[in-house]
Amino acid sequence: MGLCFVLLLAALACCLIPASCCVTCEPSVMEAVKSLEKDYLPGHLEAKDHEKVMDMVYNILKGFQDRPFIEGSYAGIIDKNSLEEVSRTLLKELKRITDSNVKGEDFIRELNHTLIKEKDDFNLQALHFQKEALCPNKCGIMFQTLIWCQHCEQKVHACRKPINCGEQHVEVHQSEELNLDCLLTWHHISEGLTDYKFYRVWENNSETLLYKGKESTLTKPRVSEADEGKYRCELDTVMSGPSTIISYHVTVLPPKIRHEKHKEKLEDTEGSPLDVNSERPTESTAASAHLEPITSLQRSQAQSMLQGCLFALLISFFILLVAALLLR
Known part of the structure; x- marks a missing residue:
């Protein structure tokens, strides 16, 4: 053994x-x-x-x-x-x-x-x-802590890919909210990353810093035509140089036209009982149909009573006429 x-x-x-x-x-x-x-x-x-x-x-x-x-x-x-x-x-x-x-x-x-x-x-x-x-980033520089089993060495490995992660085309209507998202899936697991920075890029290639911090999204409410143009996001690292760069081309469209009255009229037409349930009587129609036999009966009884009264008057007139002749 x-x-x-x-x-x-x-x-x-x-x-x-x-x-x-x-x-x-x-x-x-x-x-x-x-x-x-x-x-x-x-x-x-x-x-x-x-x-x-x-x-x-x-x-x-x-x-x-x-x-x-x-x-x-x-x-x-x-x-x-x-x-x-x-x-x-x-x-x-x-x-x-x-x-x-x-x-x-x-x-x-x-x-x-x-x-x-x-x-x-x-x-x-x-x-x-x-x-x-292992190095899941498709672009940018990702820092990943790995263990080299040969000597049990633990150190940070730089997964280096092109830092330019492309350009996104964003369309937004006037008076609506603009959202530029700079987050990539591997950002949460990478080490050595610091702040996101959003820039407005002007036609002369000068830039204006709009935001710097931990949030990966830039939000601008009620955009106007002046907000149309180019933007850029950088994700900084503890080392020199950015980890990720994403460019944006923002197009501001005319405001949406809302046909509220037309929509309301359309909803009323579609929801009308006469249109949707034309073969089914409404409650008022059903009630009228239910009351109609009672009204006819009352009318018939009234006619019978009137005929009876007229007949009684004729009899009375005939008796009076006969009595007058006999008295002569």
Whole structure:
């Protein structure tokens, strides 16, 4: 079991990071390796193998740190956040194994499986960092803190691209608000950046400073024709020279024509019950339709009463006429 354990601890030392063993740059990882030697091995490995195993571990760690670094390539470089994340995960998994108190061959298999998984996960993370997060600026000068795994050196790396980030064409109507945005996605993660400065650029190429500060947007309310023209934004750095330059060409359009009366009339026409619901009677129409049968009945009854009265009058007149003739 001694040979198997040596090979397994070699995996701990060199499989996690293929270029250089960056985890050894984290003091907490080295403390965990020492704790493994002093606190865990005595109860889980024969004493005669302890010194030989740990000598092999440290020699392999040192050997990987001494591997040559190829200038111009990014192998063996990582950012602090990624290194801290992979180190936390490794320490968590080592603690899980030691807390389980597993021994012998079971301990070797569990540790080997864990290290292989951590290696694969870190390889994916390191690849993603080198493709996506390493110098993500498409223009400008970005300052990024990186760790050179070969000597555990942490220093600021300048990602240098052309500082001119192009010209933006902005159109705004008179009396509206003008907004010039100078923020790029990598500004938040870059180090060494200071203040944004906005200038008005005149036709004779002279400039007027309009704003200097931490805000990345210049806002001007109620613009007029006089605000049309060229502007420029610079993002300063702690070093000499700007990090980013963005130019703007502002065109002021005539004020928007608002047809409020026409719009109101159109809304009334579209919202009219007679237009939208022409086949559906309104409440007033329905009420009239409901009252119409009652009014006809009343009219019929009135006509009947009138006819009855006229008939009674005719009868009375006939009786009076007959009575008069008899009295003669």
